[in-house]
Amino acid sequence: MESYALRNRLRFVGTGSDLFGIYLLNMLLSMVTLGLYYPWAKAAVLRYTYANTQLDNSPFQFHGTGKEIFVGFLKAVAVIVVVYTAAIALTFASSLGLKVLGFVIIYAFVLALVPIAVHGALRYRMSRSSWRGIHFGYRGDRNELIKMYVLQGLLTVVTFGIYSFWMTQNINRYTIGHIRFGSARMHYTGDGADYFWLCLKGYFLTILTLGIYGFWWGRDLFAYFVDNLAIENEGKTYQFQSSLTVGSYAGLVIGNILLIVLTLGLGAAWATARTLQIILDNTLLDERLDTGSLVQTELEYRDATGEDLADMMDIGLI
């Protein structure tokens, strides 16, 4: 096997105080506009974090605009309003059978919304992200994702949640595997069984050690994700690897808690900046990947509905 080194090629150069200024301005404008400013606020934060995240000393760029996200926001609000109206109307329904049937339908609809939101959010976010002018893209199939969520969701229910470990890894494999970075493509090789044992071990050891093992567990979870991440370019695969130590992970978690608690939440901006710095500083990438050889392949895509639907349903995405 060819020998190669892993290098730290990603970094975050933004500062907590800049982020604080952005958060504060967002807060003010959100209040003045009774929350309607939210999409612009979100775009500003993304623009800043992307512009201050660098790969091989070149920044990423977020191209989404508040206006695009606002249109998505309106569509997402319409969906949520319909769901809530239906649910409220049903509480006044007279027959019990109708009530049960209605709620089952609403429940199924909301469940199907999750993959739709994830799919939409990925399509939008990826297409509006670029690096040195080369755009990202998401090429997953929506129906395929819905099928995965429904079938594996049912399996998760039947197995009392145990299958969820396999489900998350399968979905990661599918979604990440369909991300394009110009002519390069992303890969994720995480596997349900490994992930399950990692969590089982972490859970019991954390309890046995009264929480202390939690830092090792957290470090391992991060490493599990990053070590299973790879990028394929011109037929060759290049590996990512975590260099996060228990010490720096513990420092990050404890520091962030102190930063947020001692400042009554005002320190959240600094906590975010630290987190990004430490995560990216500890993500190594195969030095052989030639980032100069990426070719533009993706088409433009502007529908931002998924972006906000995902937010409203509390689905964390990057």
Place this chain on the structure above:
Amino acid sequence: MNATFFDGKVSRPHPAQYTLSAYTIEIRYTDADGQERVAEWPLQEARLATWNPSGKTRLQFGPFPHQYLDVETADYEARFIPARQLLKSARPGLYEFVLSKGFRGVVLVGVVAVAFLWLLYAYGIPALSLQVARQVPAEQEVALGDMLYRQLENSGGLSVDKTKTAQVERFWREMGVKTRLPIRVAVVESKEVNAFAVPGGHVVVFTGILKKFNRPEQLAALLAHEAAHVEKRHSLQQLIRSIAAYSIISVMFGDVSGITAVLVDNADNLVSLSYSRQHEAEADAFAVEQLARQGIDPMGAVWLMEALPTEGEVIPTLLRSHPHNAERVAATRALAQKARTRVIPNAELQALWQKIRENSVR
């Protein structure tokens, strides 16, 4: 001048030379195959990218896929002065402006935010909640109140005493006060010295407060006072107000999903709803007026306040929101004296009071 050009086709940086003329910028670079190439863009189709890589100013050209030119910021500042007027978003945006002011910018935004928040809280939300409360039809108000009341009951917060409830309910009906919505009284077993009104007509009285009374007029005044909060839609307004405040907080912290959960956990807040000074004064005045109209001594409203502890013990909700108790008692006394009521003895009311009293002392 030297710069770095990205052609929008490949990620390879191309060392480039650029020349500015009045309306265009000409970029010469060598492409991946070693060919000399020229790109010419009208300045009107160029944009300034925000938050540039350090020391560089990034220009973006054309529609998707964009081309980029990274020029030295020092060069940009020296050479692009006339060109700037043609570049889109050449003026710094609001974010860039605030961040460029550093600490002062942040403090300025903070001060404006706090001032706005205060205005909204002190004037905006109360005015809005009054308007909204007036628009809610009676049936909706009752339906909402019933839902909240049931939620309170189910959460195990209230253990209703059926006998006492029936007695106090009869006492209220015997008082003969007419209200917009029927008042439904519930007496709850609790040491707490408290009583509160739920929108739509539920009035909840804790046994702790009943023990403090030694005259029927005090109970009459309490019921009338709580009924006033329903009658004048205070509790509805207060509910709307807390929902509005919660929504604003959610918005402030960008927690959109939180807004949707507002109504769910609002029932518990009913117990500790605190009214504004104005609402309390209105309720006191209503109590005095109604007692006087029914031939009950309106001094009951004053005796009610005097019977409630204001120091040492926990201040009951009835008085909590009002920091100037002495002032409030004096105002109520003045109202009661002005009412100059001819007190009509009511044997039925007296008998009911005896029963309630025997029951609550026991």
